[in-house]
Amino acid sequence: MIDLADQKVQTYNRGLDGYHAGKTRICDIDGKNGILSYRGIPIQELANNASFEETVALVLNGELPDVHELEAVSGTLKQWRNVPEQAIAVLDHLPEQSHPLAQFRTAMSVAACLIPEAEDVSLEAQKRRPLRILSWTSQLAAASIRHLKGVPYIEPDSRLGFSSNFLYQVLGRIPELEECRAFEVSLVVQAEHTIHAAALAALTTYSTGADLGSAVLAGMGALSGTLHGGANQTAFQMIQKIGRPEKAKSWVQKKLDEKYRFPGFGHRIYKTHDPRATALMPFAENLMEKKGETVLWETFLAVKEEIETALGSRGIYANIDSVTGLVYYPLGLPVAAFPIPFCIAIQTGWMAHCLEYTGGKMIEPGAYYITS
């Protein structure tokens, strides 16, 4: 037994707060100043200029692609759009009331059994997987959302890029340019976020010698919680429930008295504005106003103002999960499906971290045994 009083023994914080799981070249987060960069490029710059395909290449390969590299990435993503039928068919056998993210994860699990060279866990084989997984992920995400809506799967359109094809497969129509860009920016700013809880779940799985598909599935499970990626659904439902900007003040005050944990607010690392939220807000505002959702948008602004005024001194500000729903809702995505696009985007980072983890050392921290 380890003696906790022994000064040589490493201590720990609840939730491993303040600990780092390793070194990385993929992403840097300055939580004090609210800066997030992928491979040295601030996400605001990527939100202004980069496609999701470019972001994927940057996160996975280390640099923004040139024209030929981009063509290769886009081509491979398109080439792998034919997801196995069994993975889509499994959706019909799942309980209707199960969460859409759980249904999506189950379909992914079936696909992971069917992915080529599933048993080959050599680094070379693992490196061939990220674009296949991302492409199948997008197909199965669209299939899961259509299943939730009770409408049949639509085949992909090879003329369309990653984001516009996803929206086409979900909505059954080619999205307008503004819709597509707003959605794409949501993917770009959520593509990577260092070793967060879900990334650690993925990395831990990969470190055991498991394949990248299993790592992604582990990440999906961890992301689903309402403290993590599930918060975009609950954050939007909170705004919907409040309903009008003039109700924000009294509602927030009442909830502050109840010590309520506001979904979509607060973050382990950011103690100021979340740069992902800042980058996405203009796109959300534009779409919400275009679709006549001004009251809901103003409700969000009023709630944000009230919460940040009350809790900003404790470092609690709106996080990305308070904003993504305000892009997905005017696009017509069902509220219960909001965590799904986040899950598509962030897999990019999970896979990059797994492939960066070349140490070959299994992650296995252990715990202090106590008797009371």
Ligand code: ACO
């Ligand atoms: N509303 C009210 N109070 C909050 C909130 C919030 N959203 N977030 C943190 N706090 C308070 C806690 O109650 C706690 O107060 P106490 O010290 O008086 O007990 C204090 O701030 C610290 O909270 P912890 O949970 O210890 O801090 P942690 O760094 O683990 O919190 C977390 C991060 C889990 C994201 C938290 O802010 C939260 O629960 N937010 C709401 C859920 C959410 O939006 N999750 C998505 C985060 S972004 C992402 O994962 C993609």
